[in-house]
Amino acid sequence: MRARFARNCAAQGHEAGTMWRMGDDSWSHPDPLPAGRLLRGVGVSPGRAAGPIARARPQAGPPPTAPDVAEDRVEHEAARVRRAARWVAATLRADAATVAGERRELLEATAQMAADPTLVTSAQELVRTQRTPPALAVWQAADQVIARFGEIGGYLAARARDVEDVRDRIVAHLSGRPVPGVPVHDHPFVLVALDLAPSETALLDPAKVLALVTAEGGPTSHTAILARDLGIPAVVGLGAAAAWDGELSEGRMLLVDGSAGTVEVDPSPESVEVAARPSEVRAPTGPGRTQDGHRVELLANIGDPSGAAEAAQAGAEGIGLFRTEFCFLDRTSEPSVAEQAEAYRQVLERFPHKKVVIRTLDAGSDKPLPFVTNARETNPALGLRGLRTARIAPQVLENQLAAIAEAGQGTDAEVWVMAPMVSTVTEAEDFVALCERHGLPQAGVMIEVPSAAMMAGQLLSRATFASLGTNDLIQYTLAADRQLGSLADLSDPWHPAVLRLIEASCQGGAQQGRPVGVCGEMAAAPALAVVLVGLGVTSLSMTPRALGDVAAVLSDTDFPTCLRLARLAADAETAEEARMRVRSELPVLRELGL
Numbered sequence: 043m044r045a046r047f048a049r050n051c052a053a054q055g056h057e058a059g060t061m062w063r064m065g066d067d068s069w070s071h072p073d074p075l076p077a078g079r080l081l082r083g084v085g086v087s088p089g090r091a092a093g094p095i096a097r098a099r100p101q102a103g104p105p106p107t108a109p110d111v112a113e114d115r116v117e118h119e120a121a122r123v124r125r126a127a128r129w130v131a132a133t134l135r136a137d138a139a140t141v142a143g144e145r146r147e148l149l150e151a152t153a154q155m156a157a158d159p160t161l162v163t164s165a166q167e168l169v170r171t172q173r174t175p176p177a178l179a180v181w182q183a184a185d186q187v188i189a190r191f192g193e194i195g196g197y198l199a200a201r202a203r204d205v206e207d208v209r210d211r212i213v214a215h216l217s218g219r220p221v222p223g224v225p226v227h228d229h230p231f232v233l234v235a236l237d238l239a240p241s242e243t244a245l246l247d248p249a250k251v252l253a254l255v256t257a258e259g260g261p262t263s264h265t266a267i268l269a270r271d272l273g274i275p276a277v278v279g280l281g282a283a284a285a286w287d288g289e290l291s292e293g294r295m296l297l298v299d300g301s302a303g304t305v306e307v308d309p310s311p312e313s314v315e316v317a318a319r320p321s322e323v324r325a326p327t328g329p330g331r332t333q334d335g336h337r338v339e340l341l342a343n344i345g346d347p348s349g350a351a352e353a354a355q356a357g358a359e360g361i362g363l364f365r366t367e368f369c370f371l372d373r374t375s376e377p378s379v380a381e382q383a384e385a386y387r388q389v390l391e392r393f394p395h396k397k398v399v400i401r402t403l404d405a406g407s408d409k410p411l412p413f414v415t416n417a418r419e420t421n422p423a424l425g426l427r428g429l430r431t432a433r434i435a436p437q438v439l440e441n442q443l444a445a446i447a448e449a450g451q452g453t454d455a456e457v458w459v460m461a462p463m464v465s466t467v468t469e470a471e472d473f474v475a476l477c478e479r480h481g482l483p484q485a486g487v488m489i490e491v492p493s494a495a496m497m498a499g500q501l502l503s504r505a506t507f508a509s510l511g512t513n514d515l516i517q518y519t520l521a522a523d524r525q526l527g528s529l530a531d532l533s534d535p536w537h538p539a540v541l542r543l544i545e546a547s548c549q550g551g552a553q554q555g556r557p558v559g560v561c562g563e564m565a566a567a568p569a570l571a572v573v574l575v576g577l578g579v580t581s582l583s584m585t586p587r588a589l590g591d592v593a594a595v596l597s598d599t600d601f602p603t604c605l606r607l608a609r610l611a612a613d614a615e616t617a618e619e620a621r622m623r624v625r626s627e628l629p630v631l632r633e634l635g636l
């Protein structure tokens with residue numbers, strides 16, 4: 043088996059191509075696949091890789107009902123609970139030994155929790171006194187332990203997630219079900235999942251995970267964004283990935299093309315070899331500008347301090363979006379001001395005399411931060427997320443601004459701060475005033491909802507800059523959940539309604555003489571970058587890997603062409619028409635293989 047892995051596992055880095063291309067056969071494939079069969083999903087992170095499938099197991103929920111334990115079986119079942127917990131602890135320790143970094147620490151901490159007698163003793167008690175079936179006893183005992191930890195608070199409350207993880211593993215073992223979560227292997231693999239949480243994606247090890255394929259998720263889902271940041275080729279919205287024992291089953295060879303949005307089952311050795319050929323990431327050659335010298339800042343998006351070095355190396359002129367919540371996704375209690383300041387300082391120090399835009403925590407929706415958000419909201423994308431969390435946790439925002447101000451002292455970077463999900467003038471005004479109180483004069487707003495786009499002029503009479511969060515702007519304009527694979531075709535950045543809202547935002551910026559950038563994923567698509575510049579956008583912020591391609595296309599296109607193509611696209615009736623109109627006028631895309 044290992045020899046086969048060694049022969050077949052192949053990965054390569056970036057290869058540019060058209061993304062957001064929706065396939066025609068993504069949703070159901072009832073028949074077993076013939077070898078070499080090609081399936082289409084949505085390519086969200088470029089590059090090709092081939093390897094054996096390892097499936098992430100979904101959470102199974104409470105155990106199925108079972109009869110009460112017979113009196114003469116009580117001790118036997120109680121002993122099974124202890125054995126299952128020991129097995130889980132040993133498996134976690136063994137898994138931890140095969141990985142490194144944060145993932146190792148996480149697995150070791152969970153192993154310790156599994157070895158702790160608290161949960162087992164409570165579950166055994168239920169088996170003995172209530173004759174509760176063992177799996178259910180573990181489930182109920184975990185609820186009690188979590189409630190007790192919550193009452194005690196502090197460190198123990200923060201470990202509720204570990205208890206849940208251990209609970210799920212023990213219950214799975216007792217019920218003969220697969221253990222949930224991302225699998226751990228000592229060989230590289232292609233990860234296939236229904237979907238992944240952002241916190242799971244952030245912990246993927248690019249040395250092990252050759253590529254990622256999910257049934258759910260759209261092109262602007264945070265899973266997609268994180269895969270791109272990690273340089274892991276990814277295809278989302280591939281319906282065939284949903285079935286556990288279906289076409290994409292454990293161990294089968296898969297070739298993933300994240301640029302084309304395709305996966306090939308049982309690819310030929312020749313295709314695997316082609317996938318293994320390395321390809322270059324194009325690097326920008328200086329500040330961004332069009333062919334005739336119209337200046338467009340090219341900035342990088344990062345999710346944690348370690349991304350700053352890569353961004354600087356890739357030639358970013360600064361940071362256009364630091365998603366600070368990505369630093370704290372697995373945290374159940376608020377990081378201290380000192381800890382936050384240290385994280386922000388690491389980024390600022392990498393960019394002396396350059397702009398670094400730090401976004402305040404965008405907690406909520408698919409990025410829950412338990413110390414801020416309420417996991418039980420019924421409609422979280424329309425709920426308390428982004429700046430709105432200051433309504434329930436104002437001190438968290440105060441603390442973060444204090445940490446940013448502290449980090450800024452002693453560095454030469456230009457510190458810019460912006461708030462996510464601003465939807466009213468009052469919110470903008472309050473945020474700017476708060477930043478001023480913390481000594482942060484560059485205070486901006488993200489334009490992510492149509493109300494902000496339509497009121498951009500008024501917002502920018504308060505804020506000093508705006509950054510278009512087009513991932514959310516698309517979601518809220520088309521009313522299409524960015525997480526939902528089945529609506530991925532609606533999440534189209536070429537939609538003229540989206541382009542017209544961007545145009546309105548830029549007009550608001552121009553009225554006030556304020557810069558308006560884009561930091562959503564569409565800034566990374568070279569043809570769209572041309573359109574955005576023509577619509578009036580002054581900076582583009584993207585994954586560092588995309589900087590070279592965007593710079594190359596802009597430097598080949600003059601500003602009047604940007605203006606003309608922007609008009610053509612915004613005046614189109616459909617996304618497809620806009621895309622076709624623009625692409626057919628940019629031969630450079632074909633020349634550069636984009």
Ligand SMILES: C=C(OP(=O)(O)O)C(=O)O
Pocket residue numbers: 267363365404490510511512513514515561562563
């Ligand atoms: C940049 C954005 O923010 P996020 O993707 O983190 O929601 C956006 O919505 O475009």
Ligand SMILES: [Mg+2]
Pocket residue numbers: 462490511513514
């Ligand atoms: Mg957003």
